[in-house]
Amino acid sequence: MNRHDEERIAMLAFGELEGTELAKVQELVQRDSEAAKLLAKYEGMRSDLRLLRDVPPEQLSTDRMRDAILGQGLKPERTRNWFGWVWIPAGAAAFAFFATVMLRQGPDGSGQPTALIENSRPTYVSDFVVPKFGESLSEPDWFADAIGDAAPDVAETSTKTAPVAIRRTITRRNALSKSGSSRSGGLQYAVAEPSRPYEGAPVVVISSERDSETGVRRAFEIDAEGMQDVLVSS
Amino acid sequence: MSWSVLSAGVALFGVAGSGEQLNAQERASWSKLEPSVAYLMRGGRPVGVAALIDERGLYLAHRTAVGSNVVTAHLADGREIVMELRGSDSVTQLALLQASEWPEDAHPLKALASMPAPGSKLLAALPTGPIRADYSAGKRVGMLAGSRRLLPLSEIRFAAPESRVGGSLVLTPDGQVVGFLHATLGADETPKNAAAGRAAQDSTGVAAKAMMELAPAPQYGPSEMTVAYTLGPALMRRVIEDFRSATGQVSHPSIGVLARDAPDGDGALLQTVEAGGSAHEAGLKTGDVVIELAGKRIRNQLDLGLVVMEQQVGQSLIVRLRRGRSRLSLPIRVGAQKSAQVGNPESSTAE
Numbered sequence: 001m002n003r004h005d006e007e008r009i010a011m012l013a014f015g016e017l018e019g020t021e022l023a024k025v026q027e028l029v030q031r032d033s034e035a036a037k038l039l040a041k042y043e044g045m046r047s048d049l050r051l052l053r054d055v056p057p058e059q060l061s062t063d064r065m066r067d068a069i070l071g072q073g074l075k076p077e078r079t080r081n082w083f084g085w086v087w088i089p090a091g092a093a094a095f096a097f098f099a100t101v102m103l104r105q106g107p108d109g110s111g112q113p114t115a116l117i118e119n120s121r122p123t124y125v126s127d128f129v130v131p132k133f134g135e136s137l138s139e140p141d142w143f144a145d146a147i148g149d150a151a152p153d154v155a156e157t158s159t160k161t162a163p164v165a166i167r168r169t170i171t172r173r174n175a176l177s178k179s180g181s182s183r184s185g186g187l188q189y190a191v192a193e194p195s196r197p198y199e200g201a202p203v204v205v206i207s208s209e210r211d212s213e214t215g216v217r218r219a220f221e222i223d224a225e226g227m228q229d230v231l232v233s234s
Numbered sequence: 235m236s237w238s239v240l241s242a243g244v245a246l247f248g249v250a251g252s253g254e255q256l257n258a259q260e261r262a263s264w265s266k267l268e269p270s271v272a273y274l275m276r277g278g279r280p281v282g283v284a285a286l287i288d289e290r291g292l293y294l295a296h297r298t299a300v301g302s303n304v305v306t307a308h309l310a311d312g313r314e315i316v317m318e319l320r321g322s323d324s325v326t327q328l329a330l331l332q333a334s335e336w337p338e339d340a341h342p343l344k345a346l347a348s349m350p351a352p353g354s355k356l357l358a359a360l361p362t363g364p365i366r367a368d369y370s371a372g373k374r375v376g377m378l379a380g381s382r383r384l385l386p387l388s389e390i391r392f393a394a395p396e397s398r399v400g401g402s403l404v405l406t407p408d409g410q411v412v413g414f415l416h417a418t419l420g421a422d423e424t425p426k427n428a429a430a431g432r433a434a435q436d437s438t439g440v441a442a443k444a445m446m447e448l449a450p451a452p453q454y455g456p457s458e459m460t461v462a463y464t465l466g467p468a469l470m471r472r473v474i475e476d477f478r479s480a481t482g483q484v485s486h487p488s489i490g491v492l493a494r495d496a497p498d499g500d501g502a503l504l505q506t507v508e509a510g511g512s513a514h515e516a517g518l519k520t521g522d523v524v525i526e527l528a529g530k531r532i533r534n535q536l537d538l539g540l541v542v543m544e545q546q547v548g549q550s551l552i553v554r555l556r557r558g559r560s561r562l563s564l565p566i567r568v569g570a571q572k573s574a575q576v577g578n579p580e581s582s583t584a585e
Contacts (some may be wrong), residue, residue, distance in 0.1 A: 019351065194530040194541050197373035197386075203536070204376035204387055204463060206417045215281065215298055215400025219376070219417040219463060224536060228495040231505055232535040233382040234488065234542040 001028075001035055009035055013042030198224045255365050255393070256357075263407040264357060264364045269340040271359055271403060272307040272315065272333065274299045280308070280361035282401030284317070284331055285343045285411055288478050291333040296401035296414040297322055299361075300329045309337060323473060323484040325383055325571060326465055328414065330477045345474045346410045346467040349373075349388075356412060358392050359403040367392035367404060369412070375540065376417075376463060382492065384539035386466030388412060391459050404464055411474070413464025469543075485570040487545045489513045493524065493535040501525040501556060502538040512569035516553065522562075526554035542568070 008025045011017050017025055029035045202221035210217050256264065272293055274282040282299020284307060286292070293307075303319045317331040349372040350356075358367040371389040378385065390404055390412070404412040465473070476484040490511020493502040501523035507514050518524075524532050528551045532538050545551065547570040554563050 018348070191526055191531045192529055194532075194537050194544075195373075196533075196537065196540075198375045198536055201371065201374055204374055204417075204419075206376055206378050206463070208378075208380040210298065210400070211418075213398070214418065215398045216415055216462065217400075217417040218420045220420055224534075227377075227536060228534075230377075230535070231382055231492045231494050232377065232384060232539045234384075234491050234493060234502075234535075234539045 001032060001038075005035065006038060009038050010042050013039055198227075203227055260355075260357060260364075260366060260407065263409075267343075267357070267359075267405060267409050268310040269337045270343050270409070272309055272317070272336075273361060274317070274401075275306045275308060275314075276301050281398060282361055283359045283403040285403050285405075286333075286336060286340050287342050287344075287411075287474050289342055291336045292320070292478065293317060293331040293333055293336075294411070294414075294474060294477065295329050295331055296416070297327040297329045299401035300331065305331070307333070311337060321477065321482050321484070323477075323486075325378075325381060325486050326385070326469065326473055326484070327416065328465075328473050328477075328484075330482060341409070343405070343409055343411050345471040346406065346412050349467055350406065350412075355407065356390065357405045357407060358390070358399075358415070359405065361398055361402065365392055370461075372466070374463065374466075375536065377539075383486075384536065384543060386469055386540075386543070387416075387463045388466055390415070390462045390464060392462065393459055399460070399462070411470060412467075413470050415462045415464060417463050419461035419463075483572050485547045485572050487542055487547050487549075487568045488571040489516075489518075489542055489566060490569060491518065491538075493538050495534045496523045500533060502532050502535040512567055513553075516564050516566035517562075518553070518555065518564065518566070519557070521557070523556040524553060525556060527551060527566075 005025075005028060008017065008021070009029065012022065012025045012029070029039050202223045205220050205222055207218045207220070270286045272284045272286070273280045274284055274295060276299075281301070282295055284293035284295035284299070287294045300319055300322075305317050305319070307315050307317050309315060313335070315336070316334040318334075319329060320332050321330040323329070350369045352370055352372070354369040356367040356369055357364050368391045369388065370391045374387040374389050376385045376387040377383070399415055399418070402415040404415065406412060464470075472486075473484050476482075488511070490508035491504050491513045492506035493504050496503040504513070504518060504520055504522045504524065507518055507520050524538055526532055527538065527541050528545060530537070530541050532541065545568045547568055549568045551566050551568065552563055553566045554561065556562075
């Protein structure tokens with residue numbers, strides 16, 4: 001399986017293949033277990049994206065964000081932050097322990113070092129209150145809850161910064177970069193890009209006037225840049 | 235009476251048939267398909283081709299070939315029949331006709347199941363007979379100058395005879411309906427510039443005239459390769475399915491807005507929000523900038539038009555937009571722009 005195959009597998013996972021190309025990659029996935037694993041990985045990423053796409057990041061409450069993270073089995077960023085300052089007292093305790101062991105005799109006078117770790121145990125990450133990891137995220141409930149909050153009659157939200165953990169989702173571009181075929185996309189919203197056929201060819205403007213001889217309307221092509229001020233009905 | 239007999243009759247009017255272009259295999263395909271088409275007549279001349287789409291004798295045709303609510307048509311076996319206009323779709327310009335009689339051995343034609351590969355051979359059934367055509371591109375975007383609706387298009391190329399080609403039916407050799415010839419490209423050096431775009435923002439007639447003036451003399455024309463457009467496969471499927479439904483009415487997704495590019499180049503600026511439309515009911519206002527719809531990023535008005543066209547009528551979506559310095563997320567229900575029923579073929583309604 002080469003890089004080209006990896007790209008095609010990623011495209012398959014994101015539903016961007018059709019026709020003979022689709023059949024070829026499906027065949028590859030059937031006969032190559034590594035390819036099948038890679039496809040499963042990309043499909044997981046895709047479902048992650050879809051899950052997060054349903055609710056705008058600004059509208060994620062802290063609890064909901066935590067649930068979303070836990071539901072996807074990700075390690076909360078919060079633990080790293082705790083560890084950031086915890087290492088200071090932990091280091092001090094370790095130093096005390098070292099000094100005790102090396103410089104003091106044991107209480108029984110045997111000269112053997114005594115393990116004091118149980119009494120001067122440093123604070124570990126696991127000691128802090130961490131939300132329950134084991135709870136399976138019931139998607140329908142979570143989804144209903146999220147949508148319920150996300151879709152009030154008029155849900156005005158300020159432009160506050162979205163939680164970093166949520167923004168660090170694996171976007172399609174990042175997914176491709178992991179296969180070594182594309183550049184990193186950095187922090188991004190998990191919003192899908194629509195198909196833009198007008199980027200590959202100009203827009204065809206069909207005039208209202210009909211040619212009396214041929215019975216067809218006249219068409220003209222205009223580059224997308226030329227359409228900037230054109231009103232389009234939706 | 236086969237097509238060749240019909241075309242011989244057509245030749246009496248000074249219009250030459252073009253079936254000679256077909257090879258043996260293509261002629262064999264056409265002989266199987268011809269019972270499923272009808273030649274629409276006006277003033278004794280064939281002006282279009284209709285395709286049988288339902289066992290109940292429902293035919294699909296381009297609106298330009300249907301001059302009145304009741305038209306006459308010739309079947310491949312030579313019978314003259316009467317067809318009654320049952321409905322008309324202003325967005326796609328397609329019409330539904332009910333035939334008084336139809337061949338018992340005719341099979342209803344179905345819409346294209348998937349997009350053919352570029353270069354695939356097709357059959358274009360002109361009013362004067364079939365010719366060979368090429369499927370050159372499947373993913374084109376078109377805008378009707380009148381309605382300003384974006385439409386997915388397929389690009390077809392063929393060597394057109396000196397005859398009427400409007401309303402011609404385009405089929406795959408195995409009988410799938412690609413579409414009806416909707417428009418032809420005026421020239422290869424078309425106004426691919428901002429001036430033409432600015433012209434297009436004026437009123438319809440003015441825009442059309444401006445574009446006409448900007449376009450140089452056409453290089454495609456009779457007996458040369460003509461670039462033509464039909465509706466895209468997904469849109470054709472929708473039209474055929476809706477016309478065959480109990481109501482016989484075609485519904486296109488619509489939220490009732492007119493939009494242009496946002497000044498900062500990120501989003502679609504709402505210029506008009508139709509009163510009573512989906513967007514209006516959802517709380518969208520003129521001046522809002524739509525940046526996301528249905529989970530898809532909206533970068534400009536073309537994105538908005540295409541994403542709306544992909545949705546289903548009645549679907550509930552979330553639209554994200556900028557209003558001043560605020561960002562809003564609103565639920566919106568996709569409305570419908572419906573085709574006209576019998577008796578009012580030129581109008582359409584939106585809800």
